[in-house]
Amino acid sequence: MGFGDDVALNRTVKRYTASAAAREYVRQYATPTGRISDPMLTIHTTSDNLVLGNDVTAYEVPAAIAGTSDRFVARFVEANGHCNFAPAQVGTAFNALLGWARDGQRPAAGEQK
Numbered sequence: 001m002g003f004g005d006d007v008a009l010n011r012t013v014k015r016y017t018a019s020a021a022a023r024e025y026v027r028q029y030a031t032p033t034g035r036i037s038d039p040m041l042t043i044h045t046t047s048d049n050l051v052l053g054n055d056v057t058a059y060e061v062p063a064a065i066a067g068t069s070d071r072f073v074a075r076f077v078e079a080n081g082h083c084n085f086a087p088a089q090v091g092t093a094f095n096a097l098l099g100w101a102r103d104g105q106r107p108a109a110g111e112q113k
Contacts, residue, residue, distance in 0.1 A: 045085070
């Protein structure tokens with residue numbers, strides 16, 4: 001994957017340095033800790049050019065370290081593009097999450113039908 005002339009792009013891309021306050025905010029509030037208190041179900045498209053599948057399932061590692069991997073499920077739906085879900089796909093995922101929260105029935109990870 002690339003942008004045609006990656007060298008030229010890299011040479012001309014504008015770079016920014018985060019302020020100390022911004023870095024601290026991200027460290028404190030946006031760094032995945034894996035400490036999950038409620039059921040967490042994610043859905044992702046199979047052909048997402050913005051967020052790769054490895055980025056999604058990488059959350060499983062911090063959850064396992066924190067001892068909360070039993071509260072995390074990642075699902076994938078057949079679709080192209082970032083968050084390009086059909087309403088029925090969102091509904092299926094939501095119903096699975098709701099059932100998990102209400103009845104303790106952990107949905108299966110992997111491909112969502």
